[in-house]
Amino acid sequence: MLSFTPTLLLGLYAGQALGAVHHMFSGVFSGTDIYAIEFDDEANTLTAANNITSIASSSKWIAIDALKKNLYVANGAQYDSYTITNSTGLEYVSSVSVDSSCSNLNYIVASSVSPYVVFGAPYSTGCAGNMLTVDSTGALSAIVGNMTYGSGSGVHGLALSADDKFVYSADDMGNAVWVHSYDTTTDEVTEVQYLAAPTGADPRHMAIDPRGAYAYVLFEASSEIGVYARDNSTGMLTYTNTTYPLLPTGFTNATSSYWADEVVFSYSADGTPKYMYAATRSRTTTIPGYVSAFSLDSNTGAIIDQLFLTETTGSGGSANSVTAALFSEEYFAITDSGSNFIEMWKITANGTSSATASAVAHFAMDSGPSTVVMYD
Numbered sequence: 001m002l003s004f005t006p007t008l009l010l011g012l013y014a015g016q017a018l019g020a021v022h023h024m025f026s027g028v029f030s031g032t033d034i035y036a037i038e039f040d041d042e043a044n045t046l047t048a049a050n051n052i053t054s055i056a057s058s059s060k061w062i063a064i065d066a067l068k069k070n071l072y073v074a075n076g077a078q079y080d081s082y083t084i085t086n087s088t089g090l091e092y093v094s095s096v097s098v099d100s101s102c103s104n105l106n107y108i109v110a111s112s113v114s115p116y117v118v119f120g121a122p123y124s125t126g127c128a129g130n131m132l133t134v135d136s137t138g139a140l141s142a143i144v145g146n147m148t149y150g151s152g153s154g155v156h157g158l159a160l161s162a163d164d165k166f167v168y169s170a171d172d173m174g175n176a177v178w179v180h181s182y183d184t185t186t187d188e189v190t191e192v193q194y195l196a197a198p199t200g201a202d203p204r205h206m207a208i209d210p211r212g213a214y215a216y217v218l219f220e221a222s223s224e225i226g227v228y229a230r231d232n233s234t235g236m237l238t239y240t241n242t243t244y245p246l247l248p249t250g251f252t253n254a255t256s257s258y259w260a261d262e263v264v265f266s267y268s269a270d271g272t273p274k275y276m277y278a279a280t281r282s283r284t285t286t287i288p289g290y291v292s293a294f295s296l297d298s299n300t301g302a303i304i305d306q307l308f309l310t311e312t313t314g315s316g317g318s319a320n321s322v323t324a325a326l327f328s329e330e331y332f333a334i335t336d337s338g339s340n341f342i343e344m345w346k347i348t349a350n351g352t353s354s355a356t357a358s359a360v361a362h363f364a365m366d367s368g369p370s371t372v373v374m375y376d
C-alpha cells in the first residue's frame, strides 16, 4: 500500500471513518448471484444493495484489486473479471481459462503494486497455480506464469508479500507450504522453497505480515495457527514450532468435527496491522465454530497475545471466512454458508485480558455466502 499515489492514499484514508455506510461484495458457493451489501456503522445494519447476476454458477472465492476497480472470481475452470462500476455495481468483462483437469479454481488474490498481477490456484490434485496479467483497466488478460507444486499437492490458499516479490501457497492436500518468487518484467515464476508442514496440520490459508518478518499459516486439520519466521530478503520461511489454538483447551475432536478456514490481518493503510483474525468451522450445522483475534507487535508483526477465542453464531458451513473492514481495524465480516448469513463483528474491548468480539449486524441470505471483499 506504500506505493500508492498521494491522491489514492487520500481516498483510502477518507474511507477509514466511522459514521458512514460501507460497501462490500460477497460471492456464493452455488448460484449466479454476487451480492453488493451495505453496512451502516451507526445503525449497525447490513442490507442488500444490489443482487448482481454473475456469468458463473458459483463464486467460491472473490478478490478485489488494489485500485478497487475490478472484482475477480475463481469459478470452475476459469477466472472471471468484472469492472466495479460503482459501490454496488459490477459489469462482466473477461475470463481466462485453465485446463479442464484443474477445474476447481478456488482462490484468487491481487497484488497491491503496479502492474497489479493476479494469482490464482485450483484446489485440484497436482495442478499448478497461475500468475495472470491484467490490462490497463485491470481486467484479467492471460496466464503468463505458473507456480508448480508436487504431484500430490492441492493448494487451497495463496498469500503475497508486501514487497511484491513472493507468492506463498498453502498446500492443504500435500501438507506443506511453498514459496515462489516472481518477476513482473520477465513474467518468470521461480520455486524458492518447499517446506513440509507438521504431521496432521493441512495448511489451508496463510497470511504474510506486511512488516516482512512473519508468516502465519492456518492449519485446517488441527485448527491452529502455525507461526513461521520469514527472511525478508530471500522470502524463505522457518517453522518456529509455535502454534496457537483455534479451539478451546481440551477439545480432542479438531480433525473429526472442525475444519479451520481463514487467517487475515486487520486493514492498516500504512502496512502495520494491529490485529490478525482467524476462524474455524464446525462440521455440524447446529454446533458453532470459533473466531479468534491476535494483537501484533507494531514494529515486527510478532504475535503479542491471543485476545479471545469465541464461538461464532453459526457453524460457518463451508465458510466462516473472515474479512477485515477498511474503515476500522476493530471490525470484520464473517460468512456462514451453513445457515446462510453474513455478519459484521466488532472487537468490543481493549487490552490483553478483557478483549472480546461480538456480532453487531446480521444479514440473512437466500444462498450460502463464500467470501466477502470490502469496497470502502
Ligand SMILES: *[C@@H]1O[C@H](CO)[C@@H](O)[C@H](O)[C@H]1NC(C)=O
Binding pocket: 085, 086, 087, 088, 089, 090, 091
Ligand atoms: C451502479 O452501476 C450499475 C451498473 O453496473 C448501474 O445499474 C447502477 O445504476 C449504478 N448505481 C449508481 C448509484 O450509480
Ligand SMILES: *[C@@H]1O[C@H](CO)[C@@H](O)[C@H](O)[C@H]1NC(C)=O
Binding pocket: 098, 099, 102, 128, 143, 144, 145, 146
Ligand atoms: C501454465 O500451465 C498451463 C497448464 O496448466 C500451460 O498451458 C501453460 O503453458 C503454462 N504456462 C507457463 C508460462 O508455463
Ligand SMILES: *[C@@H]1O[C@H](CO)[C@@H](O)[C@H](O)[C@H]1NC(C)=O
Binding pocket: 163, 211, 212, 213, 232, 233
Ligand atoms: C523487506 O524488504 C523490502 C524489499 O525488499 C523492503 O522494502 C522492506 O523495507 C523490508 N522490510 C524490513 C522489515 O526489512
Ligand SMILES: *[C@@H]1O[C@H](CO)[C@@H](O)[C@H](O)[C@H]1NC(C)=O
Binding pocket: 238, 239, 240, 241
Ligand atoms: C523445531 O523442532 C524441531 C524438531 O524438534 C527442531 O529440529 C527444530 O530446530 C525446531 N525449530 C526451531 C525454530 O526451534
Ligand SMILES: *[C@@H]1O[C@H](CO)[C@@H](O)[C@H](O)[C@H]1NC(C)=O
Binding pocket: 250, 251, 252, 253, 257, 258, 282, 283, 284, 287
Ligand atoms: C467437540 O468436542 C467438544 C468437547 O467435548 C464438544 O463440546 C463439542 O460440541 C464437539 N464439537 C463438535 C462439532 O462435535
Ligand SMILES: *[C@@H]1O[C@H](CO)[C@@H](O)[C@H](O)[C@H]1NC(C)=O
Binding pocket: 330, 347, 348, 349, 350, 351
Ligand atoms: C484500543 O485502544 C487504542 C489505543 O488506545 C484505540 O486506538 C482503539 O480504538 C481501541 N479499541 C477499542 C475497541 O476500544
Ligand SMILES: *[C@@H]1O[C@H](CO)[C@@H](O)[C@H](O)[C@H]1NC(C)=O
Binding pocket: 035, 048, 050, 051, 364, 365, 366, 367
Ligand atoms: C437479494 O438478496 C437478498 C439476500 O439473499 C434477498 O433477501 C433478496 O430477496 C434478494 N433480492 C432480489 C431482488 O432478488
